[in-house]
Amino acid sequence: GENVEQHPSTLSVQEGDSAVIKCTYSDSASNYFPWYKQELGKRPQLIIDIRSNVGEKKDQRIAVTLNKTAKHFSLHITETQPEDSAVYFCAASIDGMRFGAGTRLTVKP
Amino acid sequence: ETGVTQTPRHLVMGMTNKKSLKCEQHLGHNAMYWYKQSAKKPLELMFVYNFKEQTENNSVPSRFSPECPNSSHLFLHLHTLQPEDSALYLCASSQESQENSPLHFGNGTRLTVT
Numbered sequence: 001g002e003n004v005e006q007h008p009s010t011l012s013v014q015e016g017d018s019a020v021i022k023c024t025y026s027d028s029a030s031n032y033f034p035w036y037k038q039e040l041g042k043r044p045q046l047i048i049d050i051r052s053n054v055g056e057k058k059d060q061r062i063a064v065t066l067n068k069t070a071k072h073f074s075l076h077i078t079e080t081q082p083e084d085s086a087v088y089f090c091a092a093s094i095d096g097m098r099f100g101a102g103t104r105l106t107v108k109p
Numbered sequence: 110e111t112g113v114t115q116t117p118r119h120l121v122m123g124m125t126n127k128k129s130l131k132c133e134q135h136l137g138h139n140a141m142y143w144y145k146q147s148a149k150k151p152l153e154l155m156f157v158y159n160f161k162e163q164t165e166n167n168s169v170p171s172r173f174s175p176e177c178p179n180s181s182h183l184f185l186h187l188h189t190l191q192p193e194d195s196a197l198y199l200c201a202s203s204q205e206s207q208e209n210s211p212l213h214f215g216n217g218t219r220l221t222v223t
Contacts (some may be wrong), residue, residue: 004151006151030111030208031209032209034211034212036212042216043113043199043201043213043214043215043216044152044214045214046211046212046213049211051209054142071214089151089152091152092212093209096142096154096157096165096167097142097154098151098154099151099152100151101149101150101151102151
């Protein structure tokens with residue numbers, strides 16, 4: 001089955017800096033890669049997703065890149081704000097959604 | 110309103126108890142899922158239902174028993190659980206259990222097994 005690895009497990013940045021979270025997946029048949037944000041005590045919420053026929057997607061301060069050959073994809077957050085502090089999960093979809101272990105992002109004001 | 114509602118929010122049960130978790134979605138989706146979220150572990154897919162039919166059981170112990178009476182409701186029946194089953198149980202729904210359908214999560218049930 002699919003195996004998704006996510007790095008780093010924790011990330012601390014200064015407000016205004018950029019943050020990058022990276023994920024790798026094992027099954028080359030995976031074709032859908034969403035990213036979820038989970039604030040403390042709340043449910044995971046979809047923030048951006050990318051499909052395998054696209055290499056990059058951007059939505060305001062958030063962007064995701066996908067390298068199908070290397071089987072890795074990354075989340076980029078620019079101009080980080082304290083409210084970006086949360087746990088971020090990547091996922092790859094084949095035979096059901098498989099998630100990475102999560103990255104706890106802390107944005108210091 | 111999240112569109113996916115889970116009850117109860119918190120549950121404490123002994124190892125000999127029987128309890129049930131409930132999930133309801135108001136999004137018109139056809140697929141529903143149970144995930145287990147433990148500290149410092151990836152979200153673990155437990156069960157998948159598509160159009161009320163179970164399409165995946167991810168090697169989950171039989172002390173967890175799902176039920177999907179219709180596309181809007183999903184239950185997780187619990188009996189003789191172990192302390193290591195303590196976790197946040199998240200229900201989710203999607204348009205169908207296809208590979209490229211975003212998941213919509215409920216707020217979860219925080220389960221503690223004593």
